[in-house]
Amino acid sequence: MPSIALREIHKRFGETVALSGASLELASGEIHALLGENGAGKTTLVRTLCGLHPPDSGRIEIDGETVGIPSPRRAQALGIGLVHQHFMGVPALSVAENLVLGEPGGLALRPRSLRARAREMLERWELDVDPDTPARELSVGQLQRLEIARVLGGGVETLVLDEPTAVLAPSEVGELLALLERLRDEGRSLVLISHKLEEITAVCDRVSVLRGGRTVASREVAGLDAARLGEWMVGRALPPRGRPAGTTPGPLALRLEGVKAEGLRGIDLELHGGEVLALAGIDGNGQLPLEELLAGVRPLGAGELNVLRPPLALVSGDRQRTGLALDLSLAENLILPAAARPRQSGMFRYGLLRAGELRKAAGEAIERHDIRGGERALARQLSGGNQQKLCIARSLRARPGVLAVVNPTRGLDVRAAAAVRGELRALAREGTAVLLISTDLDEVLELGDRIAVLFRGALSVVDPARRNRERIGELMLGGE
Ligand SMILES: Nc1ncnc2c1ncn2[C@@H]1O[C@H](COP(=O)(O)OP(=O)(O)OP(=O)(O)O)[C@@H](O)[C@H]1O
Ligand SMILES: [Mg+2]
The missing domain is CATH 3.40.50.300 (P-loop containing nucleotide triphosphate hydrolases)
Incomplete structure (x- = not known):
């Protein structure tokens, strides 16, 4: 050898x-x-x-x-x-x-x-x-x-x-x-x-x-x-991984009642401002259909989906394919949603992009989210963690009442992952309703104020008294 x-x-x-x-x-x-x-x-x-x-x-x-x-x-x-x-x-x-x-x-x-x-x-x-x-x-x-x-x-x-x-x-x-x-x-x-x-x-x-x-x-x-x-x-000690501090839920922000669609067999859930609802599950059990339904690209078959505290922002589970425009710069990616509603965004004048505003927005996001990369760096050139932080930064610019995130720390190093989890907790504290869809059980346990499990397109709620790895693991495999 x-x-x-x-x-x-x-x-x-x-x-x-x-x-x-x-x-x-x-x-x-x-x-x-x-x-x-x-x-x-x-x-x-x-x-x-x-x-x-x-x-x-x-x-x-x-x-x-x-x-x-x-x-x-x-x-x-x-x-x-x-x-x-x-x-x-x-x-x-x-x-x-x-x-x-x-x-x-x-x-x-x-x-x-x-x-x-x-x-x-x-x-x-x-x-x-x-x-x-x-x-x-x-x-x-x-x-x-x-x-x-x-x-x-x-x-x-x-x-x-x-x-x-x-x-x-x-x-x-x-x-x-x-x-x-x-x-x-x-x-x-x-x-x-x-x-x-x-x-x-x-x-x-x-x-x-x-x-x-x-x-x-x-x-x-x-x-x-x-x-x-x-x-x-x-090069230094990492903070220990914690448990949710326990927040007081605010007003109802998102409600799904008997929601059916291709890949979803009937989902009921209620999400309040200020809380993180974590949906665990093995990939392929309805995560993508739910993401697409929330994104508005998969038709609702039956039931009702109401966003009571709009807007709803989504951070896709696939940052490279649907999350970012890889050949645009960091700054351009940040304001992509604004390009869809140029009048309200304040980013454009006479249909032209205001370079100063763009630079300001990019500077703020780089600073607040600690994104490593200049405003002109192409999204493609950023490392995975920095691409993820960019996606989150962008979704926050809309000041969402509801933020849905799918596998937000997949592929991130321990420090970048901790930073992203910290951001999500901070958002919940400020009153945003956070829906976390994650296949990472540790992340679900760390962030979820409440936990439910997706299995073959349906949800089972985890009883707070039985909130542990064994129980959630059972439900992930379809146990009663
Ligand atoms: N094809 C490329 N063009 C330009 N820059 C690149 C290219 N490939 C990698 N880089 C840059 O090279 C550096 C190292 O990237 P690399 O992908 O090897 O990191 P990594 O350790 O694998 O990170 P990760 O844990 O995110 O996968 C990064 O700054 C990245 O942006
Ligand atoms: Mg790599």
Whole structure:
């Protein structure tokens, strides 16, 4: 098994310095965690190893020999494979076809041999699905397993996973971590990028920490707990995670009565100003239909939806696809909703954007929400945490009576996540009614004044006397 070293890697994108002296030493047969705040350079570093971003300077060594990895094909030939956070296959093709996509002549196999080959791979990598199923019918967790099987099928000895657990349900996370341990025990080397510190202490052997594009430390995980790891990453102690302080609910702000729509089987809920109602649930149980219904892009089939304290603002669960216009600047994204009602916004005069007002709005949002990035930075260039803060900042400009947020801290580092949770609590304190839709149980427990669980398009309310992980976990799986 090879050992791999990345030494003194530098990489810029135009003006942005992404890496300035990043290193990583990967021994064979270990799981190596790569940790760092949003924008620290983790993804960029692993992409240099996988031939997706050749470095500007620095060395990559395999068993002490310097090698060039100018393309993904070369990385593959060296036995290095990358599992992206999102499915990279073709949804319309079957599971079997996806498995052989990258292989020369793979798709030319006869159906029988294709199926047999797929069966063998599926069994080997513990994915219990029919090879003929179209990939689009698989759950997020199954798609990820398929992706891993596909990458491993190419004979990979070094596997890199970029935030693989961010999209998984708690039980799926356990299964994935068990698979990673198995791969390690079979002698492969793994790099795991994750913001979930508990996962790192649970399965990783070593951890390297990136800060501002440089590797600041690298050591054994044994003896480190999550709090230590967090402290080490941001350079100071993190505030402990709390429980809601208990607010006095204000007037009724949002009411759903017998709401049915595609994917929703009858939802009743009442939300008051000043409180956070948290909806837990595994992805795919009605979160997206509810988000789309609130956004007004999914028709209401039956029942009533009333916003009693308008306006309602929504922070989408998918900041890249529907949340932001990635090729517009930070400032432009901030005032996008104003462009839809130019007269009221005060942003336009004679149909033209008032540059001074724009700059002022951007400056205020950057200051208040601690967004790292200039007003002219394109949304695409911001790190995940800063994109999320921008989405929240924008939704607040409308002074919403009701704010609905979907997975607001997904993909954020511990500090950025704490900042976003703090913002949501502060909003509730100021009287906004907050509807939190989140697949992260810790977040639900931390923020929800009241909690309900989404399961197959219906809601069950959690009895405050039974507000604990076990009970909520049961309801998430459909328990009574
Ligand atoms: N294609 C690109 N063009 C311009 N800037 C980029 C590009 N890719 C990354 N960057 C910038 O490089 C820096 C490092 O980004 P990178 O995505 O590697 O961070 P990360 O540690 O993976 O963060 P996160 O935890 O949010 O995923 C950031 O400042 C980012 O904005
Ligand atoms: Mg990243």
